Each structure stands twice: as structure tokens, then as C-alpha cells.
Amino acid sequence: MEWETVIGLEVHAQLATKSKIFSGSSTTFGAEPNTQASALDLAMPGTLPVPNEQAYRYAIMFGLAIDADIARTSVFERKNYFYPDLPKAYQTTQLEKPIVGPGHVEIELADGTKKTIRIHHAHLEEDAGKSLHEDFHGMSGIDLNRAGTPLVEIVSEPDMRSSEEAVAFAKKLHSIVTSLGICDGEMSQGSMRFDVNISVRKPGEELGTRTETKNLNSFRFMEDAIKLEVERQIDLIEDGGKVIQETRLYNGDTKQARSMRSKEEANDYRYFPCPDLLPVVIEDDYIESIRKELPELPDARQERFITQYGLSSYDASALGSDANMALYFETAAKDSGDTKLTANWIMGELSARLNSADLSIKHSPLSAEQLAGMVSRIADGTISSKMAKQVFDGMWNNGGDADSIIEDQGLKQVSDSGAIEAMVDEVIANSDKQVDNFRNADESKRPKMLGYFVGQIMKASKGQANPQQVNEILLKKLNDLL
Amino acid sequence: MTIERADIEKLAELARIEINEATIAETTQSIADVLALVDQLQAADTEGVEPMAHPTDAIQRLRADEVTEINHREEFQAIAPATEAGLYLVPKVID
Amino acid sequence: MNDSIMHNKTIAEIIAGLEAGEFTSVEITQHYLKRIKQLDRKYNSYITVNETSALAQAEAADQRRAKGNAPAFCGVPIAHKDIFCTNGIRTSCGSKMLDNFVPPYDATVVENFANAGAVVLGKTNMDEFAMGSSNETSFYGPVKNPWNINTVPGGSSGGSAAAIAAHLAPGATATDTGGSIRQPAALCGITGLKPTYGRVSRWGMIAFASSLDQGGPMARTAEDCALMLNVMASFDPKDSTSIDREVPDYTTNLNQSLNGLKIGIPREYFEEGLNPGTEQAVKNALAELEKQGATLVSISLPHTKLAVPAYYVIAPAEASANLSRFDGVRYGHRCEDPKDLRDMYMRTRAEGFGEEVKRRILVGAYCLSAGYYDAYYRKAQQVRRLIKQDFVDAFEKVDVIMGPTSPSPAFEFGSKGSDPVAMYLEDIYTIATNLAGLPGMSAPCGFVDNKPVGLQIIGNYFDESRMLNVAHQFQLATGWHKRSPEGLELEEAK
Numbered sequence A: 001m002e003w004e005t006v007i008g009l010e011v012h013a014q015l016a017t018k019s020k021i022f023s024g025s026s027t028t029f030g031a032e033p034n035t036q037a038s039a040l041d042l043a044m045p046g047t048l049p050v051p052n053e054q055a056y057r058y059a060i061m062f063g064l065a066i067d068a069d070i071a072r073t074s075v076f077e078r079k080n081y082f083y084p085d086l087p088k089a090y091q092t093t094q095l096e097k098p099i100v101g102p103g104h105v106e107i108e109l110a111d112g113t114k115k116t117i118r119i120h121h122a123h124l125e126e127d128a129g130k131s132l133h134e135d136f137h138g139m140s141g142i143d144l145n146r147a148g149t150p151l152v153e154i155v156s157e158p159d160m161r162s163s164e165e166a167v168a169f170a171k172k173l174h175s176i177v178t179s180l181g182i183c184d185g186e187m188s189q190g191s192m193r194f195d196v197n198i199s200v201r202k203p204g205e206e207l208g209t210r211t212e213t214k215n216l217n218s219f220r221f222m223e224d225a226i227k228l229e230v231e232r233q234i235d236l237i238e239d240g241g242k243v244i245q246e247t248r249l250y251n252g253d254t255k256q257a258r259s260m261r262s263k264e265e266a267n268d269y270r271y272f273p274c275p276d277l278l279p280v281v282i283e284d285d286y287i288e289s290i291r292k293e294l295p296e297l298p299d300a301r302q303e304r305f306i307t308q309y310g311l312s313s314y315d316a317s318a319l320g321s322d323a324n325m326a327l328y329f330e331t332a333a334k335d336s337g338d339t340k341l342t343a344n345w346i347m348g349e350l351s352a353r354l355n356s357a358d359l360s361i362k363h364s365p366l367s368a369e370q371l372a373g374m375v376s377r378i379a380d381g382t383i384s385s386k387m388a389k390q391v392f393d394g395m396w397n398n399g400g401d402a403d404s405i406i407e408d409q410g411l412k413q414v415s416d417s418g419a420i421e422a423m424v425d426e427v428i429a430n431s432d433k434q435v436d437n438f439r440n441a442d443e444s445k446r447p448k449m450l451g452y453f454v455g456q457i458m459k460a461s462k463g464q465a466n467p468q469q470v471n472e473i474l475l476k477k478l479n480d481l482l
Numbered sequence B: 001m002t003i004e005r006a007d008i009e010k011l012a013e014l015a016r017i018e019i020n021e022a023t024i025a026e027t028t029q030s031i032a033d034v035l036a037l038v039d040q041l042q043a044a045d046t047e048g049v050e051p052m053a054h055p056t057d058a059i060q061r062l063r064a065d066e067v068t069e070i071n072h073r074e075e076f077q078a079i080a081p082a083t084e085a086g087l088y089l090v091p092k093v094i095d
Numbered sequence C: 001m002n003d004s005i006m007h008n009k010t011i012a013e014i015i016a017g018l019e020a021g022e023f024t025s026v027e028i029t030q031h032y033l034k035r036i037k038q039l040d041r042k043y044n045s046y047i048t049v050n051e052t053s054a055l056a057q058a059e060a061a062d063q064r065r066a067k068g069n070a071p072a073f074c075g076v077p078i079a080h081k082d083i084f085c086t087n088g089i090r091t092s093c094g095s096k097m098l099d100n101f102v103p104p105y106d107a108t109v110v111e112n113f114a115n116a117g118a119v120v121l122g123k124t125n126m127d128e129f130a131m132g133s134s135n136e137t138s139f140y141g142p143v144k145n146p147w148n149i150n151t152v153p154g155g156s157s158g159g160s161a162a163a164i165a166a167h168l169a170p171g172a173t174a175t176d177t178g179g180s181i182r183q184p185a186a187l188c189g190i191t192g193l194k195p196t197y198g199r200v201s202r203w204g205m206i207a208f209a210s211s212l213d214q215g216g217p218m219a220r221t222a223e224d225c226a227l228m229l230n231v232m233a234s235f236d237p238k239d240s241t242s243i244d245r246e247v248p249d250y251t252t253n254l255n256q257s258l259n260g261l262k263i264g265i266p267r268e269y270f271e272e273g274l275n276p277g278t279e280q281a282v283k284n285a286l287a288e289l290e291k292q293g294a295t296l297v298s299i300s301l302p303h304t305k306l307a308v309p310a311y312y313v314i315a316p317a318e319a320s321a322n323l324s325r326f327d328g329v330r331y332g333h334r335c336e337d338p339k340d341l342r343d344m345y346m347r348t349r350a351e352g353f354g355e356e357v358k359r360r361i362l363v364g365a366y367c368l369s370a371g372y373y374d375a376y377y378r379k380a381q382q383v384r385r386l387i388k389q390d391f392v393d394a395f396e397k398v399d400v401i402m403g404p405t406s407p408s409p410a411f412e413f414g415s416k417g418s419d420p421v422a423m424y425l426e427d428i429y430t431i432a433t434n435l436a437g438l439p440g441m442s443a444p445c446g447f448v449d450n451k452p453v454g455l456q457i458i459g460n461y462f463d464e465s466r467m468l469n470v471a472h473q474f475q476l477a478t479g480w481h482k483r484s485p486e487g488l489e490l491e492e493a494k
């Protein structure tokens, strides 16, 4: 009998607030170490936390987006453990009374099937700092800039049955939080991190012992880590061994995982309600006012892309699931005036380039406006698609707008029919043999034979002849010779 | 509730406090005394009583999302046991 | 100006003297600094004396007063318990852990006094992290009770209480988690008030048990406590548990008559364990208040016996987490040459904390740990509600509740021995008000064997004005608060 994989996710998403969850320190990424760590963030004695309303608002937005119950009363608790990047030696988090109760999201798999994944709850908590392991005379360095950054931790039910489903779920959450604007979704900066609980069983049996692979920060790593762990568990059991409950760490560079600690070594976290913070009571009116201002969610946006722009459902999903991608597309489409061509360029060349440069659409070197400028020149026939590649390269590498690149590099397409006709005539005059072949060929084979002529004409025009016009004129002239 | 040396060792580990071998018996005894005192709670009838975490029924105020803190790294690190390059130094962290 | 008169002045009299130009803030500050230098060797009531900064503050206060429009408190010297963070001045909390800790910020209470123009003479000694009822747990050595230096001053605010009793400060800030203002006030024969939870900001006050800790004033008279509370109390947006409620002028009602006042006398506060002399002194005081028109109403607080057990779960549980931040990473003590991370934590905390603090951390960790949470922590929180309800019911019938502050007067050093429970029972009458969040105060009401006895006055939520009124009227009619221990004269004055 086949093995069944059971996967549950815990997802940490950094909330895009300006200040930290309990202090007025900035949350900007990439600052000099410990320059964004206030007395409170450093857990100096006597300092006290005051929660950030925006963090609450964002968590509620998420709850509404997944159709969850919003807790009218939520309570912060202390989770106690010692670690140098956790200055108070407890994390302020929510356990018994989280802000967001049970909800669900729908995922769509590659074959088009849809599946609902239940979310157990989502809670607010603070992020820890970072330990830097470069060698400082055998010591580690601690940077507490990130300590206290608000997180929403989203805990799913164990509803996923494959790495594909897990990745689809993770992508869906990414798409929801970025669409809501509550998280910047920058995986490379750790804005979203995934903990994956994995177990295997024979279908129909009870849940097997699970392991937790922590802190995966890319979809690819997540997929690889799941496959690796599932294989490890199956091999283990088939060889007569037993899976032990443990926390594992996956290294994306070496594609290997190792055990961090087993359950026996697990901490006793001694959760209890934080006495420095009072219960947060949320009124219905407050929730309704947030609901009214909820931005468009990915599912609705994809529907809209299909009806408004006539995109296929595949294109709508590719362009509409990520908020930044959607914004880019809509900006470029509006500017260029050609939706379909814009969509093709984004999903084709731009996505490929971003992918290989490991950049998100938000950090695209080519703005939506630049891309639109190029697309409109294709649409109005100024340049061919082939020339557009050169324009694209120019903008990608050196910036600037399409028109000036076309101008500078002399990429203007020749659309003067007189000039094209002359070139066609010249090529026909110098290609007796090919013209004879064409004449004698079976009618069905003739279209294939046009290639040679087109090639010669484009060569003569240094690639600048409008290919559509070339085709039309050539066909007409050859037909006249029949 | 009886408390034994092993319990104290476990608590000491959780609380990251090294317990002196010479005084562990005494520590165990004094903690047993305290626990005997608090065990009087077990006699109370608390059926249906909502636990009370705060003396008042006040609810949490939330603050506006504004950056109000500026960099005080120099001052803060002047009182730190060990720093370098703006980082707090600790014995090697292995996760 | 006669020196011996200067240090006998109450805060109210100092304010009047400064206003009338009888003396300057610099003069009275210098006077106190000189006394501290000469006399505090005997009492050990200060951990840190702010000689230079106090004089600078006094000079600034005199200038401010000369310009007019200075707040009432301008130029009055006081001391801060060493639990309140003071920018640039070492704040040890009575612990080796923070022996080298100089905060780069002020507690809100410290800021409030600074804004009011007060002069800070120094930081007073205390039980380590406010854990103790005798001041024997201080890293800086015990404080001696000025009434009898073989006895304890009480704790944890024993330094503040002794400094006031020895006339080494006219008033001092203090904190009370289970009786730490009221019990030392009683044992040292001074007046102290623990306000309603949330009345005084906890920002910058080093936390022991967050849901119980409350700062308050100590002075020789109720009127002085009112003047100090006027400065101390504030709504502080930096403290989530601070209550947004207007601060009244606590001196306004001091002179109201007590005619018609209903005083609840809890049966449970006069049962076994109460020293007969203490009981007599308290009963005499109640009789005096009856004479002023108050009515005594016998009441019951049926869960009184559970207050100490509930407290010794809740306070250590909160403390165990609050004190985890002392890990040797960012400030404070760090052990020498740690061999690894775990070793750094284990030895830093073993060396930095004293025995009582360690004991409470371990008890707290135990009560919160897996398998024990419900039986201890949750149960204690349920009992806490029952205790609060007892008071809520009682205040339906009475205006204030009174009884002894402490079961007996000051005891000798070491007499509570190695059994922590004997010490914990010192706070049997004071702990319940912390659990309930109610205000409580202690005022001198007599002596047993030349040792002061304190009368405890418990008020309803935010009813500090009435408590101060009662204590003030009592003090107008009796002279207990005016008595001073012997041996307070400077050598040159003898």
C-alpha cells in the first residue's frame, strides 16, 4: 500500500508596521546592528510594553480575509525560554486567546483541482533578534534590531497531503498577506518563514509521529525539504525504524537536514498571561470598519482579471495572485493600452529575468511604466518583437525609456511600403531558383517556402522591415508570378 | 506535593540557575516548605471561578503605529558586558 | 537656622519654609547630605548618595523658586528606593546582578519628581528585587531599624522607611508588592501608602510581580504622603496597566471630619498570631477614631487565610519571568570566563542573585511548569478573585477597613531563621490588598516595648483621599507619628 503524507504549516509573517509591536522602534530592514533596539527591545529593567494598534488591525484584516472568527477578547502570554536573541527570555505571544480563530483558504493545484485548507488560528507575537555566527574570537554577535517586530503566526490544520499542496498553500498565504498589504512578502529578508510539520501513514491509519522542519524561507526550499523529510520517514519506517518527534533544520544550500532537538529535550515553556498587558477588547464596529476597507483579495482579483481584461484563468492566476505582480500588470496594461501583449511580456521575458536574478517583481529593475513604453511601441508597429528584446535589454541593464533606446540604437522598424516593395522586388529578382521551386510546388507546401524570402528581406533591411508588411507584400508578389 | 532533588535540578535548568552541590539539600527543603504553604490553596472551593490575572477590570489601550525611538546604541552598549561592531557578544550560539 | 530643627521638619513645613524664604533648598539639602554622611553608617539606609547631583538640583530649585511660579514641591529633598531607574545614577535593586547598572533613562515616578523640582538625596536600600520583609536580603547588607538597631526595619522598602525614621530624608518613594511599603512603615514608625494598582506608573520601576507591584510614598505624616502622592500619581501611556483617571489634589480632603465614617474591622485580622501589644495599640487607635464620630463595623473577609498561599504562587510565577532578562547579555553582572552559553546563564544567574530571589524564581518556575499550572497558578488566580470579592462585598457596607499592618513589631535580625514561610507570614495582613489591587496605608498608632506599631487603613479603589483624611485626622489627635528614635543627633551637635 502507498504511503500518505500529512502536512501542517506554521507560517510566520512579519507585519508591515512602521514601529515594533510593543515599542516605538523602527522596523526598517537592514539598519546597522542594534540601532533600532530601544530600552524596551533590549529588555532593560523597568521598561513596559504598549501594543501597536496597526499590528492588531493587520491581524484582524488577515482573519477577515480567511473568513475566520475575530476574538472579541485576546490575551498576550509569555512563552519562557532562554536564548540570546530573546532579550526578556520570554516571547510575548498569544496561546489561549489568539486574535484570529478558525478559518480557511482555498488552494488550486496545477491540474486545476481545488482544495480547502483549514486554519486552526492565527496569533500575534513578537519576533526575536538575530544571532550572527561569524567568529568574534569564538563568540557570537547578537543584533536585536528585529526583536519586537510584529508577527502573525498562522497555524494550519494538518490538511495537506503533498509538497505540492503545501507549497500551493504557502503561496496562497503569501498572496493573501501581500494583497492585504499587511506583509511585504520579502522571503529573502525573512518576512515570511515556514515551519512544516510532516508525518506519514498508510491511508486510513491514525496520524504518524511528526517532525517539524523550521524556518524555511523560500517555496523551493520548502518543497525540497518536504520531499527529503517524507523520503527519510518512509525509508526509516520501511527499514523497521521509528520516527521520533523532533525539530529539524533544513539547509537549502547543501540540501540536507539535521535534527535540532528531540521532544525529550523540548522546553517547558511555562506560558502564562503577561501581567504587563491587559486583555485587548475589540468591538464589532471596529471589525466592521476594517472589513469595509479590506483591499481586494487574490481570488476576487483573479476573477476580475478574467472579466475585465479577458485573460485566461491561467494568466489571471499568474498575474493576479501576487499583489505586487497584479499592481505591476495593471499599471503596465493601462499605460501600454495592450493588455494581452503586456501580460505576455510580464509572464515571459520579465518573469524569466527576475527569476534568474532572484528578484521579486517589487524590486524589478524595469518599472511597469518602462515596460508599458516598450509594449506600446510594439503595438503601434514601431518595433518588432525581436527588436523589443534589444530595447528590453537596454532598459534592464542601463535604465532609460523605450523611445530613447529605439532612437539611440536606430531600431525603428521600416514600415514604408514603397521601400519594402523595392526590397521584395530585389530579393525575387536574385532568387530565380527559389522562385521556380515556389512556382512548381504543391500549393499546400508553398507557405513553408516563404521563410527563405522573408529571411533575405529582413537581412537586406538589417532586421528593421516590418515583418507583417513584408509577409503581405511578398505573398502578393509571388502570387502574381504564378 | 513532595519535591525532590531531581525536581530542583530540573527547575534550576529551566530557570538557568546553577545550584550549588553543597546547598541543594537545603534549597530542596526550603522550596518544599514554600510549596507546603501554597498547597493550602487546594482546600479552596474554586469551582466555576474565573481566574483573575489582573487586579482591575481595565482593558488594554493600543498605541498608534509611530516611530518614536531614536538610536541610543552608544549609551546602551556602554553598560553592556561585551560588545563588538555594534553587536552584543555571547559565547557561541549553536542551533 | 537651627540644624536640629531643620531635619525635624515635615515636607509640609519644608515647603512652607522654602516659600517663606526661611532657608534655601541648597541649605536643607546640604544639611541632609551631612546627616547621611555621618549617621547612615549606623543604619545603612542608602545604597547610593547623590551628593553632587543633589546639590545641583537644589541650586536649580532655588533659582526656579526665585523666578516665581515654582511647583509646591520645588526644592524639597527626598530619596528614591533603589528600584526606580534613575538616569545616570546606579540603580541596583538591592542586587549584585545590577551592582554595575546605570540606567540611561528615568522611571516615570523619578521624572514626575524631577518635573516638580524635587531634590534627590540618593537611592535607598531594599531587599533584593523587593523580595523580603526584613531587608536582610539586600546585597548591600541589612538596614538597621533606627528604633532599635538590633531589629529589622521591615522590607522590602526598609531603606526608605529607616531613612525617614532616622531623619535622613523627609520623604522617600517606595514600592509595595505584598506589604513592602506598609510593613516597614509600621516597623519604623512612619506613614506609608500603597495606592490603588494603576495609580502610580510602573514604567522604570524594576518589576518584581507586575500585577501586584505599586509605587507609593513614605513620609512621617499622612499630609506629607498626600503631598508626595500629588507628584507621584499620574496617568502614564507608557504603562499599559496605568489607569487613565484624573489625579485629585490629595490634600483637599485632609481636614474633613470623620463623623459618620464607617470602619470595617475584619474578624480575621484579630485572630491567632497577632501580638497582644500590637492588638492593643490598634484597638486603642480604633477607639480614638470612634471618639471622632466613626462607627466600627465588624466584617468578615473569609478568604484571608488563602491570601499568603495565593500570593506565593502568583508573585513568584510573575517574578520568575520578570527576572529572566537578567542573563548577562546586555547589562548587569556576567560571570567570568563562561565556557559556553549555558554556563554563562547558569553561573551569571547563580552569582548575581541571592538565595531568596533564587528560591522565588524556582518556586515560580515550578508553579508554571507543565503538569502543575492548573493546580497552582490557575488555582491561585481563582482564589485571587475570591479574595477580591471579599473586599468588594465589604466595601458595600463600610468606607474603610482597618486592622494591624503587621502581626508584631520589629523582630531581631536572623530571628526568622532559615524557614522562609515564617518570614512570609509577616505580610499576612497586607498581601490581600495587593491581590485585590486596593490601596492600603500604615500610620503609627503606638508602641510595644519601645517598638512602633502600625495601623493599617485599607480603602476602596481610588479612595486614597479618604484614607489620607482618616490618617491625618488620627494624627492630629494623637502624637505617635511625631515620636522619633533616640540617637539622631549629629556628633558635633552633641
Ligand SMILES: [Mg+2]
Residues within 6 Å of the ligand: A010, A153, A195
Ligand atoms: Mg510555532
Ligand SMILES: [Zn+2]
Residues within 6 Å of the ligand: A012, A125, A153
Ligand atoms: Zn511563533
